[in-house]
Amino acid sequence: MKRNILFDGLRSVARIGETVIVAAQAGVKYATEKPSNAKLMRETFESLGSTYIKLGQFIASTPSLFPREYVQEFQGCLDQTPSLPFSYIQQVLADEFEGKNLNEIFSFIDEKPLGSASIAQVHAARLVTGEDVVLKVQKPGVETILYTDLNVVHWATKLLEKAVPKIKFASLSDIVDEIKTRMVREVDFIEEAQNLDDFIQYLNVSGNQAATAPKVYHQFSTRRVLTMQRLYGVSLTDFDVVKKYAKDPTQVLITAMNTWFGSLMLCKSFHADLHAGNLMLLEDGRIGFIDFGIVGQLNPEVWTACMAFMDALQHTNYTAMAENMLKMGMTHQKIDTQVLADDLERLFSGVLLADPQEILSSNPADLNDIMMDMIGVGERHGIKFPRDFALLFKQMLYFDRFMRVLAPYTDIYADQRLKMVHNIEPASFLKH
Template sequence: MKKNMLLDGLRSIARIGETAVIAAKAGIRYAAEKPSNAKLMRETFESLGSTYIKLGQFIASTPSLFPREYVEEFQGCLDQTPSLPFSYVEQVLQEEFAGRDLTEIFASIEPTPLASASIAQVHAAKLVSGEDVVIKVQKPGVETILYTDLNVLHWATKLLEKAVPKVKFASLADIVEEIKLRMVREVDFIEEAKNIDDFRDYLNATQNQVATAPRVYHQFSTRRVLTMQRLYGVPLTDFDVVRDVAKDPSQVLIAAMNTWFGSLMLCQSFHADLHAGNLMLLDDGRIGFIDFGIVGQLNPEVWSACIQFMDALQKTDYAAMAQNMLKMGMTDRAVDVTRLTADLERLFNGVLLGDPQQLLNSKPNDLNDIMLDIVAVGERHGIRFPRDFALLFKQMLYFDRFMRVLAPYTDIYADQRLQLLQNFEPAQQFKH
């Protein structure tokens, strides 16, 4: 125990030193090259690694808290990192299953990772009992680095708030606390296992036969190791393969979307990072949902208001849009609904040029701009959108991108097969 505490202390000191060096280099570069503040910050965050990459992704998905320039720049904040040698992975496995011979659990483990990200990397393996699995293994020192970085950030934001009391984002320390809460959950694979179980319970309760998620082997999982059933298929990022394999590529995505939209109402949390790499078309034709490390929680009333907002947009009913913006957001002051309605009408008249269908036919970047514009209008009226609403909207942008590639002639949100609101019983019936 003392040895581990000493190692953690040394890692913390080394991390603070590494952070100071990278920050100093960024300062020198700014003086010499004068890059944009947002670009320099993104590149510096990527150099600093996992905690700051996650912070960048938080910025990208929280347009209600950060300036447009930063939100747009951090859309490109990458999470893929070089893989670690297999010896490190073995070290973590031996620590987590101390007292047990790994050969009693795993018949084999592939040394080459299937994927490597900032917090963990994934290896294919086979259990002694014969099942094919994947092992998600947390990279050594990640938790220590996480706590060190977040403590430094918390200290820095407290100083900033004291030095500049009128700073625009006066609740920076609170934001760091929220990030800390979410990221601590992400490095706890027991939490991720619960998210997967919850989603599988939802699929079973709704008798969903078109989608699945990997079974978790809890007896071989810990806070730092997650052992799951291996799903065979291709990610939706392999667009050419999906088009070749699927008779109707649009149906693949419609099935995935219907499953996900149902989970918004019926699960304790929703998958909040469902880019195409986390969706698979399996060999048996089902849709595989993987990687439940990042989740959001959405109040059913907020989702209902979001759907009604979209419906009002298609009908160009700006008064209804204004009313549903109030239901989606939070405000601490009285809102003049008539003025909000007028602002929305001016915004969308400029965007749609008289054609309400243009929104649904615009490019993804345009949709992101529209989201930022909606948030900006809300801010002017004192409406603050919950962060999970931004995660929700971002996910819908993902779906829009997929459909443009897989089925470019399909009007996704006008498709009769799509069920944005599903008539299921409340999720409490099957929640743990």
């Protein structure tokens, strides 16, 4: 135990030294190459690794807190990292299953990883009982690095608040606390296992047999190792391959979207990172949802108001838009709905001159801009949106990309099969 504490302490000191060196290199680069502040910050964060990559992704998904140029730049903050030698992964497995012989649990573990991200590495394996599984193994030292980095960020935040009392983002310490909460959850695989269990229970309660998620083998899972059923399928971004498994690719996408929209209202949390790597069409025709490390939480009432807002937008009813914006957000001051409606009309009138129905068919960059403009208008009226609100729009952007592959000539949002609001009474295990 003492050896581990000493080792973690040395690792923390080394990490602080590494951070100082990377920061110095960034200063030299700024002086010689003069890149934009946002680009330099993104490149520096990527150089610093896991914690800062996650911080960059937080910036990208939180336009209500950060300037537009940073939100846009960090959209490209990648979470793919070089894989570690299998010997490191073996050591983590040995530590987590101490006292057990791995050969009594797994008959096979593929040394070549299926994928490697900043926090974890994924390997295919087989249980001695014959089931094919996927092992999500936390990389060595990630937790120590995480807490060291967060302490550095917290310290830097305090310095900045003292140096610039009138800084635009006066609640920086609150932002850091929010980042810490999210990231600590992401390195706790027991919580991810619970997210998976909740989603599967939601599918069962709602009678949804068209979608699935990996079963968790809890007896072989810990805070740092997650053992899950392996799903076999293809990505939804390859039309030709999808066509081999499904007669109607559009129906595949609608099923995926209906499942996700239902989870917004009927599940404790929603999958907040459903990109091409986390959504697949299985060999049996079902939709597979994987990797529940990043989830969001939203009141069903907020999503209902969001849909009512989009409906009012398509019908250019700015008063209804203003009323539903108030239902989506929170405010501690009296709002003049008509003044807010007038501001929204000024914002959207140019966008909607051509065809109001095209608002959801905009390209992802346009939709992101619209979201940030809308949040900006709300904030000028003292409206504070839920912290996971931007995650909703981020997922809409992901769906937009799926649409361009699977239904390029179809208006999915006008399709009667799509149900964005589910009028089902939430079960007792679900939120509220």
